[in-house]
Amino acid sequence: GQNIDQPTEMTATEGAIVQINCTYQTSGFNGLFWYQQHAGEAPTFLSYNVLDGLEEKGRFSSFLSRSKGYSYLLLKELQMKDSASYLCAVAGGQLTFGSGTQLTVLP
Amino acid sequence: DTAVSQTPKYLVTQMGNDKSIKCEQNLGHDTMYWYKQDSKKFLKIMFSYNNKELIINETVPNRFSPKSPDKAHLNLHINSLELGDSAVYFCASSQLLRATRPSSHEQYFGPGTRLTVT
Numbered sequence: 355g356q357n358i359d360q361p362t363e364m365t366a367t368e369g370a371i372v373q374i375n376c377t378y379q380t381s382g383f384n385g386l387f388w389y390q391q392h393a394g395e396a397p398t399f400l401s402y403n404v405l406d407g408l409e410e411k412g413r414f415s416s417f418l419s420r421s422k423g424y425s426y427l428l429l430k431e432l433q434m435k436d437s438a439s440y441l442c443a444v445a446g447g448q449l450t451f452g453s454g455t456q457l458t459v460l461p
Numbered sequence: 462d463t464a465v466s467q468t469p470k471y472l473v474t475q476m477g478n479d480k481s482i483k484c485e486q487n488l489g490h491d492t493m494y495w496y497k498q499d500s501k502k503f504l505k506i507m508f509s510y511n512n513k514e515l516i517i518n519e520t521v522p523n524r525f526s527p528k529s530p531d532k533a534h535l536n537l538h539i540n541s542l543e544l545g546d547s548a549v550y551f552c553a554s555s556q557l558l559r560a561t562r563p564s565s566h567e568q569y570f571g572p573g574t575r576l577t578v579t
Contacts, residue, residue, distance in 0.1 A: 387567070396551060396570035397504065439502055448517055449555075449568060451504040 356380045358452035360442050365458045366432055374427045374455045376442030384445040388416050388427045391439045391454065400427070400440075432459050464488050467552050467571035474542055475579055482537045482574045484552030492516070493535040494568065495527060496551040504551070510535050542578045549573045 357379040366372040378386070385404040389397040403409050403418035403425060415428040429436055439454040465486045474480055486493060494517075495507040508527045509517035515527070524540045535552060552571040 391502075396572050397568075398570070399567050402567065441504065448506060448509060450506070453501070453503045456502075 356444055356446055356450040358442055358444055358450060360440075360452045360455045362453070363456045363458070365460060366429075367460050368432055368434060370432050371428065371430050372432060372457065374429075374440050374442075374457065376425045376427070376452060378423050378425070378442070378444045378452075380423070380444050380446050380450075382446035383420065386416075386418055386425045387443040387445065387449065388414075388425075389441040389443060389451075391441060393438070397441055402445075429457075434459050434461065465552060465554055465569050465571040467550075467574050469574060470572060471575050471577075473577045473579065476542055476544060478542050479538070479540045480542060480576070481539070482550055482552075482576075484535050484537070484571055486533055486552075486554040486569070486571075488554055488569060490554035490556050490569075491532060492555050493529065493532070494553040494555075495535065495537050496553060496570075498549045498551060498573070500548070508535075508537075539576075542576075544578050547576055547578045549575050 360376045385402050387402045388400040390400050391397040401411055401416040403416050408417045413430045418425045437459045439456050441454045442452040443449050467484050492511045494509045496504050497507055498504045507521045510529045512532050513529045526538045529535045551573045553568040555568045
């Protein structure tokens with residue numbers, strides 16, 4: 355089975371950098387995904403990692419260490435619109451989601 | 462054009478009723494899913510269909526019955542609704558289930574159906 359852990363809530367200031375961690379234990383691994391979900395909306399894809407290392411995509415980067423069962427999502431130059439829930443998801447036989455980290459960006 | 466669409470967006474009904482939620486995707490994907498997101502925002506898979514065939518059926522009461530008339534549609538029928546069924550239900554699609562290419566797992570979500578059972 356899959357077990358995915360991420361912090362429930364985080365708060366950061368506009369313009370700052372925030373790192374959202376995710377740890378997982380899985381019986382199969384085909385990649386790790388990050389999704390963003392604004393309140394009342396559907397999750398939208400942000401990034402995925404299948405090999406160890408950092409994947410950069412504009413203001414967002416995602417890191418993976420398969421040996422440690424660990425990933426993080428790094429958000430730079432935070433904007434108010436980045437306030438949302440960030441879901442870590444592991445692809446094994448299916449995509450299993452963590453419970454999400456609610457990020458609040460303060461002015 | 463909407464990639465994954467669901468109807469209705471809101472559904473308010475009484476306990477004991479039977480209701481259906483429809484989902485359609487125009488992405489040409491082979492796999493479709495139903496997720497339930499409860500008040501704690503935990504997104505949990507309920508069902509997955511690959512090319513009209515049921516692949517994943519998590520521990521869901523048999524009051525919930527998915528139906529896939531073709532690979533572009535996956536509907537969810539719920540019998541004898543209970544208070545605990547109140548949640549947001551998301552439909553999603555992806556290219557391939559259990560594919561080795563990670564990008565094939567990227568899922569596209571519909572806008573969600575907020576079900577309230579009173």
